[in-house]
Amino acid sequence: MLLKKIANHELFRGSAIYLLASAMNAAIPLLLLPVLTRYLSPAEYGEVAMFLVWVSLIGALCGLSVHGAANRKYFDIDENADELAKYIFMCFSILMVSSLIMLGIVVILGPYLSKMLNISYVWLIIGVPVAALGFINKLRLGQWQVSKQAARYGVHQVSQSLANVSLTLFFVVVLYLGASGRILAISSTFFVFAIISILTLFKDRLIKFAWRPDMAKEALNFGVPLIPHIVGMFLLNTVDRVVITSELGLDQAGIYMVAIQLSMAAGIILDAVNKSFVPWLYERLKRNEINEKLMIVKATYAYYCLLGFGAFLGFIVAGDVLLLIVGRDYSDAANLIGWVILAKAFHGGYLMVTNYLFYSKNTGVLSTITIFCGLLNVALLFVLIGYAGLIGAAWAYCISKFVQWIVTWLVASRMVSMPWFKIFAIQK
Incomplete structure (x- = not known):
């Protein structure tokens, strides 16, 4: 009875369609990856x-x-x-x-x-x-x-x-x-x-x-006001390839890109969940009912637990999967993939809270956060690449995404009132 209720829920149905499409969308480039790494x-x-x-x-x-x-x-x-x-x-x-x-x-x-x-x-x-x-x-x-x-x-x-x-x-x-x-x-x-x-x-x-x-x-x-945010996202998510090319060479940027490409399967799925979540969330925020907000917070915390488990699996099995997919020329990417997937998990957490800033139309503060985290990533890239080489870029990416998630969450809690820290007290 409970399973039937969940299956008929509009959020579940929307997520299922997005997830199916995204799974197919992620699988297609992954099937192409072994070809590209050999040609x-x-x-x-x-x-x-x-x-x-x-x-x-x-x-x-x-x-x-x-x-x-x-x-x-x-x-x-x-x-x-x-x-x-x-x-x-x-x-x-x-x-x-x-x-x-x-x-x-x-x-x-x-x-x-x-x-x-x-x-x-x-x-x-x-x-x-x-x-x-x-x-x-x-x-x-x-x-x-x-x-x-x-x-x-x-x-x-x-x-x-x-x-x-x-x-x-x-x-x-x-x-x-x-x-x-x-x-x-x-x-x-x-x-x-x-x-x-x-x-x-x-x-x-x-x-x-x-x-x-x-x-x-x-x-x-x-x-x-979102342009600085998008430039910040570029500094956070993409500029690493520019720095790697400058510091280590174009071939190392190619190896790093293979790890990023494989992790995109996780990223696309996270994006699909968020795409279904946004209209569902906005409708309930507009109604501004405490019971619905409590439900949203519970669902978000459950989702965070899922992200943590997925990141754990990334360190355990993703390296072996990558080695099966790519050729010997790209084997160094296996050392990076666990960290890149962890960064994607942090990004999934960020997606759940950034929606509140869009809903409140506070895109300017979002830009400030993203620019800050992007500049942090650039600084960490130069320091950690110099210290640890290519894997340092993955570490910089992880740290920056974690900071982006936590800071955005804290700011969002001030823009839209949600029972983030009162949930257990409310249950009592």
Whole structure:
């Protein structure tokens, strides 16, 4: 009876769909990993990693993070789809203007950036439209998420991964294009699925041409304070590849990226749980009932226990799993994977509490936290890489993610009243 009740619960159903889609989404790149590690040298894998670093960085500036504003707007419109469609159009307008500005800057500064990041000038330029296409895809997925259309979200996500893998196999294995083939596959996939995203937004009547400067201002007020947050996330989650390349070489960055790639399976699952959790959480925070808040806290603590167990398993078995998947050239990644998975567990804890800052629209304080933790990560990277080599980067990542989780939790408890520390007293 209890199992049936749990199975029919809206949060469980949504999570199950997201988890199924995410499991498939994680499995597809993992199946590709043994191929890439045998067709790409560590240095070539490092080149691909640096392209993804660049897209991640420039993605913070293309669109100015207003896709998140469109997700939050959904809960304010009271089913007025026409207003949401106008709002999304203004988000697209912001994307176009900001992306063109960024493209001009990259064309001018490209030669310098190319030397710093160890990727070609051409790929730097291509990275700008790729980042803009990624914004469109995030906006589309976000609207499916907030409207609880988990199945459509999952189909789109898995289809994109399948297309990415298929094109990678064609360009890398069939045409022997090496790192360029992998980058070309990523770029082509982003283009195709951005087109699909736009078409489905029009089909769902979620884009309406209307010039609304007030909406643009509202979206920018939400998104712009998040830019430091996203830059901080870059410093926290991605800059390690830049530092490793600078300090240890492109081949070591490739080995590190393999460990990160394998841990992404855990990261995607954590993200899937959070995607289902967000609309469920926001609805209950809006009702502001103490019994529901107590239930949320209990569920969060139970989830933290699960994360701890998963991190423990990461140290026990993940290294052996990695060695089975990759070739001898990447065997050093086995020493890193346990620490990287522990960092992912800390990130899972962070995701559970950062939602309160988004709900309260305190994106500015979130940016402060993330910038602080990102700068901490950079400082730790230089110190620990110098002390312990490549594994020092994994240690820096772990420490920084732990600090981010705890600090965000403490701040969130002040922004949204929750019985975090009174739960046992309430039970009495």
